[in-house]
Amino acid sequence: MKPVHGFVAVVAITLAAPAVAQDAGAQAFGMCKACHTIDKGGRNGVGPNLSGLFGRKAGSVAGFNYSPAMKTSGIVWDEKTLADFLASPGKKVPGTKMPISVSDPAKRAALVAYLKTATVK
Incomplete structure (x- = not known):
């Protein structure tokens, strides 16, 4: 029975990993919210709206x-x-x-992964 329990634990951790990564990315985005929005059609703030970010040319959001x-x-x-x-x-x-960097590689990776899904048009 123990091997089954171990297998179940591995499956549970594997299935939970994307959710944990999304949570870490969403938490990392907390500091970005002071300047950026991510909603489609959202306003520009101190920084540009990030909706549709991936695949977009830098410096191209209208009105920013x-x-x-x-x-x-x-x-x-x-x-x-x-x-x-x-x-x-x-x-x-x-x-x-842009005055702020994300020096922690894990936090930066989580933030990029979060933005990849959260900014889809």
């Missing part, structure tokens, strides 16, 4: 006043470009207005 550096960066947002930007915004896009 981007820095010249962001407008001309040539970035198209995907998991890697976003993770690199969040790790060090000023290094990835010198002259960006």
Whole structure:
């Protein structure tokens, strides 16, 4: 019977892992909410609305006043470009207005994963 219990525990942990990752990402996004919204059609704040973020060209949200550096960066947002930007915004896009980085790799990965699902159009 013990092997069955172990199997059940592994299955339960595996099934719970995505939910835990989403919770960690949502929690990490808490600090971003001061400047960004994620709802489709949502307003821009201090930072642009992030709805439809993945696959979008950086500096392209209508009505947001981007820095010249962001407008001309040539970035198209995907998991890697976003993770690199969040790790060090000023290094990835010198002259960006984004003042906050996410230095913890696990927190950054959780945030990127959360945004990938939460910002779908």
